[in-house]
């Protein structure tokens with residue numbers, strides 16, 4: 001007999017990817033369990049505690065972390081007094097440098113980070129924690145199907161009191177834009193192309209002598225010191241924290257500057273099924 005829980009949670013994290021460098025992803029997680037029915041309760045296991053356990057472990061192990069391919073040739077890493085220091089060269093020649101508390105990173109013993117590899121890691125962690133009645137467990141990590149425009153980014157919210165303060169976590173999101181009350185896929189697709197895979201940094205977190213070609217962002221948050229340096233062409237600078245409210249507002253204001261006579265409504269998502277609306 002099988003039990004399933006579709007979309008038990010969403011993993012929002014950063015990934016160091018050979019082809020795309022620093023990448024933000026949102027993976028929807030589906031759970032499937034096998035086991036025998038208990039004749040007394042009529043259940044294999046109660047959904048409630050299983051959902052709590054799975055979400056807790058996924059949050060602890062991978063959610064809002066930067067997932068790092070530990071066997072990638074382009075990777076260098078060192079433990080320092082301030083945390084884990086990473087250097088990553090992707091195949092296009094771009095370099096990312098990241099300093100963060102060890103808990104903000106998850107290094108996997110692989111050359112690339114694939115959803116199936118992450119699922120296998122999580123399954124191995126969860127199996128011994130489940131009641132004996134459960135004989136099998138499987139997780140599927142999948143991307144949301146987005147028919148229209150989407151954008152993908154990494155960021156960190158220094159003032160967030162949870163794991164969103166981690167500077168290199170990310171999301172993959174829908175984007176909807178209306179112009180004068182009508183959906184405009186053309187406008188949305190333009191932003192989608194511009195923000196295919198970007199780092200959204202707050203101007204106030206730029207540190208050091210930022211050259212024109214590389215930006216370095218840094219702050220000390222509740223969990224420790226975070227610093228990220230990457231190619232300026234892969235960054236967008238925002239005024240204020242890179243919350244989804246400010247992202248929607250940034251897009252709406254930029255559109256208004258370009259076409260002052262038109263009315264815009266921007267519906268920006270942060271990961272799956274949540275976001276903000278800004279009008280200009």
Ligand SMILES: Nc1nc2c(c(=O)[nH]1)N=C([C@H](O)[C@H](O)COP(=O)(O)OP(=O)(O)OP(=O)(O)O)CN2
Nearest residue numbers: 009010012063157160162164242243244245270271
């Ligand atoms: N009003 C806002 N609240 C939060 C924002 C935001 O932009 N505006 N952003 C964040 C973080 O960036 C975070 O990455 C959001 O991820 P989320 O999965 O929602 O956070 P949780 O893990 O706490 O939620 P779960 O339901 O447990 O997945 C936070 N808040």
